[in-house]
Amino acid sequence: MARDGDTADYVAEIKAILRDSADAGVPGLSVAVCSLYKTWTFTRGVSNLRSLEPVETKHLFGIGSITKIFVAVIVLQLVEEGKLRLSDTVSALLEPSVYRDIVDAGEATVARLLSHEAGIDSWEDDPSWIRDGRGSEMNPSYIWTKTEPLDYVRRPKKTAPEPGRWYYSNTNYTLLGLIIEEVTRNPAESEIRHRILSPLGMTQTYFEGFESPPSEGLLPSRYHWSTDTFRDAAGTNPSFPPMSEHLIDCTSSNLSTEWTAGGILSSATDLATFAVALRDGKLLNSESLAIMTEWRPAANGEEMGHGLFRIKRPDGGAWLGHFGRVLGFTAALWWKEGGDCVIVVLSNVGRMHAGNVPSSGSHVVAKSNLLEFASKLASTSALDS
Template sequence: MGVVAVVAVVSVTAGAFASPALADAPHRTGHRATQQALDAAVAAGVPGVTGRATDKYGTWKGTSGVGDLRTGAPRGERDRYRVGSITKTFVATVLLQLEAEGRIDLDDTVDHWLPGVVTGHGHDGRKITLRQVLNHTSGIYNVTADKGFQQTVFARDGFLKHRYDTWTPDELVRIAMSHKPDFAPGTSWNYSNTNYVLAGMVIQKVTGHSYADEIRRRVIEPLHLRATTLPGTSTTVPRPASRAYSKFPDDPDKKTYDVTELNPSLASSAGEMISDSADLNRFYSALLGGRLLPAAQLAEMKTTVPVPLGEDGAEVGYGLALMSQKLSCGTVVWGHSGGIHGSSSDAVTTSDGRHSLAFNFNGDWSGDSQAVMEAEYCPK
């Protein structure tokens, strides 16, 4: 769920193709620049990195650093990891499939499907559409910004005491409703994990099945994503996997903690998923390649609003859980990023879905994801 101090916001872009020279460069260099960027992340303090790129020349796999600080075991090419807010793209895909089937309309209000859920302190689900929920223009308060939630989930002592606690979607929404909205619906943009907790609740209301079951049936099984799971309240990461590490900002000793085990219900449908780089590449390639959504729904997903968070002036837009980013060489990539305790991930692909990149840092305090994407798509 774009958690652990900040919402991960980097990966993606809209509509331009790399020139033939730029598209050929990674093949000519053997992805040396990408490997160097992974190594640089480790040199800067990330315990380990695993990544994979797929283009017309085939698949490249790269790792750097360690997957287990205790044993010194290296990161693995097939590591599974918590992907945080990348979960959101899967959730939005299901809702757009439901729209294509005529079962919902993105201009339906939240209250139409979840009557009385979004209310209090100025929140009014009768005035918020599903589209505004999916593109973060709803104004709904972000549950992970709540100070009590932060102390319980993200502060050192709170996490160590409560890491195995179960959170329900209703609990998360109620926390958000105890605050005023960030703005009137449709008047601004702000990343809110509450939006996607609500999106998961809408899927259940419409289909009678949990969002996890619908993602499995509609996306994971058709694409044969064998490393992708929605763990619910299970606290472990299936093998093969590395350990995940965190440095809590409030820890006076600045220690490194193993945070691999946690109850991902704290992220719910905003960020509970586990996957690997191969599955993420396959998913985003299929999505942008038109294999999961009709053209009309994919166009809706790619209709972006400006995001005031671009790194170094990067041109970033946010669609329906699909972000666009124009890189320094002009190449545009689409995808999402995700952070959760001890894990920071990015997955992007080109507009045609033919050149994909996914990677993961197993530490949440360091690492330049932008540099990895620039190295893969704009090698010098």
């Protein structure tokens, strides 16, 4: 049986890490730590820097590229159902007008789109898109069409390597969203709701710009680190007032441009529910989970499967999941390989295109011992059961 002191110590360590992040300038954080036996929730900071309203567990944050895990699950479910093959190419699935002038898109297979080995430029890296989608030229209230971001890569290739080599590209998952729609004849967001959100009771999760916000969720204000690096890349948008020398308020914006590459908003507890279900085989069969975890070298010592990353920690442990970074938000969703711990970290500050920043939701995971303390906390619930 776990000693009460052990649990209290781990809780205190987690709270201290979140306090340090808030002290470094992150407005608000929402965290969930989940085991099979118990879920702990933590909040720190504020949802709005003007009103100083505190973050609550029912606040919904942009999860960024964690959205890609949902998309990968739907794609692999369609493979299980015989409606799609990993070897199918974009040209066999989509109309030529969709991938017109996007170098190497037509020959890309579903498998290579999932694993970021298709060799297709990412619209997120295009200088014009950065200004239009996150910067000086962005119309905050405009709802992008699903194919519009693809227009930024209808040109000669600039950044991606040859197909077969790893290169992270949002374009891949925009194409996968369109493939889901072509195969099912339904909106991709509807398929995710029908196949994942509704069965799991995830009532605090939705696609911004394509679905209505849930009535029981709260939306925090959203902020972004406006460093010199960010201003050089994105410029200054008059609709995003400065909160400090290096922080802007981009609450008026929306994530419709991200769509299936990063457009979901969710709560920490909803995401924990999703991770447990995926880990425990409630969404995919064992063969699909094996495909998802076929690891290949990625960047910064990480490994990539089909929709999932694998990171190794200094203590030798490995964690599976994804970081998320979009305008106004950073996020992290990870579960311990071979263990019983899921952790979700959500914050209402973005750091894309900003270079080095004081802290963010992803920093909390990458640059502290949060994962290790979360794992120890989760283990106390097993001892108490």
